[in-house]
Amino acid sequence: MTKTYSAFNLLREGLRGQKGWGPAWRSPKPRATYDVIIIGGGGHGLATAYYLVKNHGVTNVAVIEKGWLGGGNTGRNTTVIRSNYYYPESTALYDLSVKLYEGLSRELNYNVMFSQRGMVVTAHSEPEMELAARNVNAMRLNGADADLLDVDQVKKLAPILNFSPDARFPIHGAVWQGRAGTGRHDAVAWGYARAADALGVDIIQNCEVTDVITEGGRCVGVATTQGEIRGGAVGAAVAGHSSVLAKLAGYTLPITSFALQAFVSEPMKPVIDTVAFCPPYGTYFSQSDKGGLVIGGGLDRVPSYGQRGNMPIQEAVLGGLVEMAPALAKVKLLRHWAGIVDVTPDSSPIIGPSGVEGLYVNCGWGTGGFKAIPAGGTLFAHILATGTHHDISRPFDPDRFITGRLIDEGAASGIAH
Numbered sequence: 001m002t003k004t005y006s007a008f009n010l011l012r013e014g015l016r017g018q019k020g021w022g023p024a025w026r027s028p029k030p031r032a033t034y035d036v037i038i039i040g041g042g043g044h045g046l047a048t049a050y051y052l053v054k055n056h057g058v059t060n061v062a063v064i065e066k067g068w069l070g071g072g073n074t075g076r077n078t079t080v081i082r083s084n085y086y087y088p089e090s091t092a093l094y095d096l097s098v099k100l101y102e103g104l105s106r107e108l109n110y111n112v113m114f115s116q117r118g119m120v121v122t123a124h125s126e127p128e129m130e131l132a133a134r135n136v137n138a139m140r141l142n143g144a145d146a147d148l149l150d151v152d153q154v155k156k157l158a159p160i161l162n163f164s165p166d167a168r169f170p171i172h173g174a175v176w177q178g179r180a181g182t183g184r185h186d187a188v189a190w191g192y193a194r195a196a197d198a199l200g201v202d203i204i205q206n207c208e209v210t211d212v213i214t215e216g217g218r219c220v221g222v223a224t225t226q227g228e229i230r231g232g233a234v235g236a237a238v239a240g241h242s243s244v245l246a247k248l249a250g251y252t253l254p255i256t257s258f259a260l261q262a263f264v265s266e267p268m269k270p271v272i273d274t275v276a277f278c279p280p281y282g283t284y285f286s287q288s289d290k291g292g293l294v295i296g297g298g299l300d301r302v303p304s305y306g307q308r309g310n311m312p313i314q315e316a317v318l319g320g321l322v323e324m325a326p327a328l329a330k331v332k333l334l335r336h337w338a339g340i341v342d343v344t345p346d347s348s349p350i351i352g353p354s355g356v357e358g359l360y361v362n363c364g365w366g367t368g369g370f371k372a373i374p375a376g377g378t379l380f381a382h383i384l385a386t387g388t389h390h391d392i393s394r395p396f397d398p399d400r401f402i403t404g405r406l407i408d409e410g411a412a413s414g415i416a417h
Helices: 007-015 043-056 088-102 104-108 126-141 151-157 185-198 239-249 311-324 373-386
Strands: 033-039 061-064 119-123 147-150 173-177 202-204 209-215 218-224 227-236 256-265 275-278 283-287 293-299 333-343 350-353 359-363
Touching (some): 033 043, 033 218, 043 061, 043 185, 043 373, 061 227, 088 126, 088 373, 104 185, 119 126, 119 151, 126 173, 147 151, 151 173, 185 202, 209 239, 227 239, 239 256, 239 333, 239 359, 256 311, 275 311, 283 311, 293 311, 350 373, 359 373
Parallel strands (some): 033 061, 033 227
Antiparallel strands (some): 147 173, 275 283
């Protein structure tokens, strides 16, 4: 069976009717024991499994997924990848992810469609320009790329934006990160799944965790709809349902879950070749390779696990889009969905021990989970394999909510969640 994607294999399989391709990953039955069990078959869980084998040689690994791979938040986001944060801890984390994304298609032999088309975050007053300059300086000092643009430079990058002096929020300039971009969400999940499976990881779909097994205060496995599975270490990467799993296992997390809605329009000719975000409107958009506009906005303000849209958010986000780019007012929508995001008090993720010995968590990414998948997987694999933090993940340990050393990106970099 053919498993490697190459020009030669594509030609050969084309000539013989595409009948030689093997399955991208197996569908094994769970074994009784593993060295590491990972709960959650989204991007972070699959990446963790891949890096456990690749970086640490831990080969006896299982990924347990309640539904199908990438069916949670990995497949329900707007695919923006960036590292434009304020604090050095955040830049180290998210820029590691951007660097890993830059070589990921080649590494996985799977095209994750990372398009580094850049991201422009507009500023709409002179005080906002001062804050933009502060952010650019912080990013540069922390090792990330960033530029401060004036209004003419923004106009060259994204001429479809509203540059009228009569606009509700006239554009004065912007922060530009040229290495930012977009990826293909399902391709990231499938690429990691395929690579992890090739390294021997068991990926078990349609397998719901119904209980966490503890003995002597230590987590030793999980009860599932496919039977009991025991493991030397258990990692939970379940995004918006992290607090649900925490309740099951008997620990608490400073997390509140919200729905985050997004939209895709009908395909159209190219109108923008970057990601544009106007903070006062609370709306951002880019254009996919198929031509559809991918549009996002703020959170629903009512905690929820409902993966569905609603009209008030649709009106707020699309109203912002029309003010950002009035030429898009007649564009028709094709799809509208919601993902569930897990938001912490300081808008930064949690990576580390759960409070139950043997059980570790990777959660609290809010709206930043997709862009952090390669770094999140790398750092979580390090903890699961060694029992200790990587230098980059140490600041994101849950103990910061006890010590008070928060990484408040909500206030510093202006992200809303």
